[in-house]
Amino acid sequence: MSSLPTSLFRRWGHSFEEDAPGAAVYRPTDYAFPRARGRGGIEFRPDGSFIEWAIGRGDAAQPIRGSWTEEGNGRLRIHFDGDVQPAQTLDVLEVNDSILRLKQRGA
Known part of the structure; x- marks a missing residue:
């Protein structure tokens, strides 16, 4: 059973305008x-599946599927199906119904 807040489990758009050094900001x-040419995002699901919504052709969102596991203390390990991208570790700095703030660690 996950100790993560249920507000994490949704699709989030990258609010890159709000990013700060060491922290990426996502909003529901x-x-x-604000208007932007394409906006990526991420999606966490309670069943352990994960989707990175990458900006594709014509600025349309393209899913990159994977899974997440909880490592404790708000740390998540992301693995992508088919190793299309290297695994990554994310620290959840803040999450509630209106914001998700993440810090990405090295692979």
Whole structure:
């Protein structure tokens, strides 16, 4: 059973305008984002599946599927199906219904 808040489990859009050194900011996809040419995102599901929504052709979101595991203390390990990208470790710095702030660690 996960100790993570249920607010994590949704699709998030990358609010890159709010990023700070060492921290990426995501907002729920229904957030009133400023206009941008494409906006990536991520999605965590309670069953351990994960999707990175990469910006694809014509600025359309393209899913890159994978899975997540909890390593404790708000740390998540992301593995991508087919090793299309290297695994990554994320620290959840803040999460609630309106914001997700993550720190990416080395592979």
